Amino acid sequence: MSNRIPPKPKSPAKVVKRIIIAIAVIALYVWTITSVNIDWGKIFSQRTIDNFDRIIPKFFDPAFGETGEILIKMVETIFIAYTGSLAAAIIAIPLAFLCATNMVRNKFLNTIGMWILGAVRAFPEIILAIIFVAAVGPNPFAGVLAIAIGSTGMLGKLYSEVIEGIDMHIIEAMEASGANKLQILFYGIMPQVLPEFLSYAIYRFEIDVRASSVLGIVGAGGIGTLIHFAYSNRNWDEVGMILLVIIVTVTIIDQISSFIRRRLV
């Protein structure tokens, strides 16, 4: 007779489940908001407005006189990011192969690789920087190490996903022609994964420039050192200038990197 869609079957159990989930989510929000003690009165108080009044205008009146010194430190920051991400781009390769289930057919080894990468990813760069400053002293090398280790976690994970996505038929064809494992790696696997590896490494460099800007705050070199000094002395106009340089540099690097990455893949 008619062509109506049959009604969706209703189950009371599902409705109850949804109500419980909704209550739980709302309760979680109420709990978190009440326990961080938001003082609404303080946010809109005269004092806050006065403080902002003192600092914000200085940001927009940056200390151009300091440009030279700031640029030198900015370049150092980029070098830290570059060296660190380059090291990570290389260290991540063997770890990625270890994690890739189509390369190492051993669940146990795959899991170990995943754990290593996961453990490394769990550390924020700034914590790694504190550790390395303690280990090698307060200099840019500590920053390089922090960036290198911090980036390896992410790159290794992304690389291993690239490796797992390759066309295994090509590997089969090479096996069928009598090539050995190393030859298959260089002729069958590398051409498939290298452009993506490179693209991710450049993307990570982009992130590392931002990350290494703050490493100096804990003494690991780069422009963060200047932020630390300027902030300690309440030189807000200098902080403003540093921020300006960081913003311009990061924007330029983002543009260049996305241009290169578009052409790569």
Added chain:
Amino acid sequence: MIEFKNLSLTYPNGTKGLKNINIKINEGEFVVIVGLSGAGKSTFIRSINRLVTPTEGELVVDGENILNHNGKSLRELRKKVGMIFQSYNLVKRSTVLKNVISGRLGYTGTLKSIFNMFPKEDMELAYENLKRVNIEEKLYNRADELSGGQQQRVSIARVLTQKPKVILADEPVASLDPPTSHQVMKYLKQINQEDNITTIVNLHFIDMAMEYADRIIGMRAGEVVYDGPASEVTEQTFEEIYGRAIREEDMRGGEENE
């Protein structure tokens, strides 16, 4: 010469891929294996270069039982037995030349091949083989810039560069249109006749099997149900192999017009 002696293959999940196969394929023969999909054609062909390993019986290639080969001896076997695939299996981002020269990997030392140091004769052989399949002008193009038929010709050149004694082709024309299919089969046939390379091709197109094969082997459910010269095969034979009436989809049609 290739000889299957009481050869069976049971997959780990219990499926029987091959059931007690006894067949002898002579040097220089052009054999076409026909059968519906799932009949065991692929398993049959892949046993010969040990991409799959039969579980019982003996498989003799070039005077050796290959079932226990591993590591080095397996690579030696595979140097002698070239293979062509349905999906061409070229490295898409590499050039045509690099794909073809990769056929020489089995003959080249690991370090030399990593640094791309192939002997001059090998490079010339690769170019020569590209000429044989009329695709030499695409030498430095990336493989993914080529059409399907062109890619399959490159993969034929790659297999030739391997200087094999046997060529296995697993559904080499299944992804191609009728004229290109005939072109690819003609190259295979020509190579078989000129170089006396034993050629074993999986096909499910009846008309192509009858046109190009010297000998047809019919398979159904992992068993050989027909084996005879192509000249004696009729549509009736195919109905027996397939276990059903012939349909239009079993024909490739479209003879290449030159």
